[in-house]
Amino acid sequence: MLVATFNVNGVNGRLPVLLRWLEERRPDIVCLQELKAPDEKFPIKEIEKAGYGAIWHGQKSWNGVAILAMGDAPEETRRGLLGDKNDLHARYIEAAVKEIVVGCLYLPNGNPYPGPKFDYKLKWFERLTKLANVLQAADVPVILAGDYNVMPTKLDVYKPERWTDDALFRIEVREAYANLVKQGWVDAIRHLHPSERIYTFWDYFRNAYVRNAGLRIDHFLLNPLIAPRLKAAGVDKHVRGWEKASDHAPTWIELGPIKRTRTTKRA
DNA sequence: ATGGCTGTGAAACACAGA
Numbered sequence: 001m002l003v004a005t006f007n008v009n010g011v012n013g014r015l016p017v018l019l020r021w022l023e024e025r026r027p028d029i030v031c032l033q034e035l036k037a038p039d040e041k042f043p044i045k046e047i048e049k050a051g052y053g054a055i056w057h058g059q060k061s062w063n064g065v066a067i068l069a070m071g072d073a074p075e076e077t078r079r080g081l082l083g084d085k086n087d088l089h090a091r092y093i094e095a096a097v098k099e100i101v102v103g104c105l106y107l108p109n110g111n112p113y114p115g116p117k118f119d120y121k122l123k124w125f126e127r128l129t130k131l132a133n134v135l136q137a138a139d140v141p142v143i144l145a146g147d148y149n150v151m152p153t154k155l156d157v158y159k160p161e162r163w164t165d166d167a168l169f170r171i172e173v174r175e176a177y178a179n180l181v182k183q184g185w186v187d188a189i190r191h192l193h194p195s196e197r198i199y200t201f202w203d204y205f206r207n208a209y210v211r212n213a214g215l216r217i218d219h220f221l222l223n224p225l226i227a228p229r230l231k232a233a234g235v236d237k238h239v240r241g242w243e244k245a246s247d248h249a250p251t252w253i254e255l256g257p258i259k260r261t262r263t264t265k266r267a
Numbered sequence: 268a269t270g271g272c273t274g275t276g277a278a279a280c281a282c283a284g285a
Contacts, residue, residue, distance in 0.1 A: 204272035
C-alpha cells in the first residue's frame with residue numbers, strides 16, 4: 001500500500017500536474033496541502049474521475065488540506081487541532097481510511113523570524129504535539145503526514161549555514177520537531193535512509209531545482225502500531241521538473257500488509 | 268546578502284510562500 005503527501009501549491013492551478021501524477025503513481029492514500037481554494041472550489045469531480053474519494057478543508061487564497069483514498073471514502077475523524085477556537089487556518093484534517101488513522105497537516109511557515117508569525121508556528125507545533133499524544137494513546141495505527149515546514153537536521157538542507165535564522169530551521173522549531181518525534185514516532189524517510197540527502201522542496205528562485213538546492217520539509221511520522229509495516233519511502237523528484245510544477249515534490253511511503261497479532265491463544 | 272519566482276484574488280498590485 002502506498003501513502004503519499006503532496007503540497008500542491010494551489011489545487012486548481014496544479015490540477016493537470018496532480019492528475020498526471022495520480023495516474024502515474026496510483027497511491028492508495030494521498031494527503032494534499034496548500035489547496036489555496038475555498039471548499040466549493042475543490043475539484044472533487046476531476047479527483048473522483050481519477051478514482052479517488054476525498055475529504056477536504058479549504059479556505060480562500062491560502063492553506064487548505066485534503067485526504068484522498070483510491071476507490072474509497074475517507075471517514076473524517078477530526079478537522080483542526082484542539083485548543084484554539086479562534087484559529088481559522090485550514091491546516092489539519094484527519095480521517096480513518098483503509099484501517100489507518102491519517103492526519104494530514106500543513107504546519108505554518110513562520111517567517112519572518114522573529115515575529116508573530118514565528119510565535120504562531122511554535123504555538124501550532126505545541127498544539128500538534130498535544131494532539132499527537134492523544135493519538136498515541138488511542139491504540140490505533142496512525143500516520144501524521146504533510147508539510148511540517150521544518151528541516152529536522154543539517155542533512156535536510158542544501159546549505160545549513162544560510163538557514164540558521166529562518167523559521168524553517170530555527171533551533172526552536174527543530175527542537176519542537178524532535179520533541180514530537182520523541183513521543184514514539186518514526187520519521188519514515190529518515191528511518192529508511194539514515195545518511196542520504198533527500199529533499200522534498202526546491203525553491204522557484206535561482207534555479208534551485210536544477211542546482212538541487214533543496215530542503216526536506218515534507219514528512220511522515222508513524223506510530224509504533226504501523227511502523228513495522230514500513231517497507232520503502234521516497235520522493236517523486238521528477239514531478240518537480242514538470243511544466244507548471246509545485247515547488248514541492250510528491251513524497252511517499254510503502255506499507256506491507258497488516259500484521260494481525262493473535263491476542264488469544266488458540267486451542 | 269539580496270533578489271529572484273509563483274498562485275490567488277482581483278482587475279493593479281498585495282500578500283504569502285520557504
